[in-house]
Amino acid sequence: MAPRGDGLATEWLTVRPLPATPSAIDLYQLSLRRDAPEWLPRPKSGPWKNSADAWRELRALADRPDAEGVQFDARGCLSEGVRSSLAWWDGACWNFPSVETGRLPGTAAAQLRGVLAQAGRPVRDVSWPGFPANALSVLVLRSTFDGGAVPARSYHAEGRLTWQPSGPQVEATRALALLAAWRAQRCMSFA
Incomplete structure (x- = not known):
């Protein structure tokens, strides 16, 4: 805030470009368990201890823009990324971690879910124990990404590569295109 000559204040707004969207993301298992949110909606960033601790753990594992930490709940079920939501295709259905x-x-996850359902693709919420090793593809969803999502390139647990997508990513490519087209109709560009 800055004072004006008439005694009122002027609010300053600083704008910066978003970081570039990576073409794919490497996922890393975090040892920190997802806590139960005190209230919803709660942002994935900010002063909340669980979010800050998860961010620090990810930075210790892989401090780069094309890396994301994966959190699990107290039962060991896949919950979300440090800064992102996750969805995966198992060959028959699109899966999203359940609210539990x-x-x-x-x-971005809500947008993808809606676009997929509108296109007649099967979707469901699941409490999946561990990382879905049966996934043919995993999408990392973040509102700040161009198009709203990018594919996961790999998953690392306990210092080892434990998952990579198998075969052609036809369904993931289709889902990414549907989401990008939906978002393009509803976004404005300052370019």
Whole structure:
């Protein structure tokens, strides 16, 4: 805030470009368990201890923009990423972590779920124990990404590579295109 000559204040707004969207993301298992949110919606960032601790653990594992930490709830069920929501295709259905896992309702995840349902693709919420090793593809969803999501390139647990997508990513490519088209109709560009 800055004072004006008439005694009122002027609010300053600083704008910066968003970081570039990576083409794919490497996922890393975090040892920190997802806590139960005190209230919803709660942002994935900010002064909340669980979010800050998860961010620090991810930075210790892989401090780069194309890395994301994966959190599990107290039961060991997949919950969400440190800064992102997750969804995966198992060959028959699109899966989203259920609210019982403590995951937060991400905007991009809600958009993808709606677009997939509208396109007649099967979707469901699940409490999945561990990482879905049966997934043919995993999407990392973040509202700040161009198009709203990018594919996961790998999953690392306990210092080892434990998952990579198998075969052609036809369904993931289709889902990414549907989401990007939906978002393009509803966004404005300052470019």
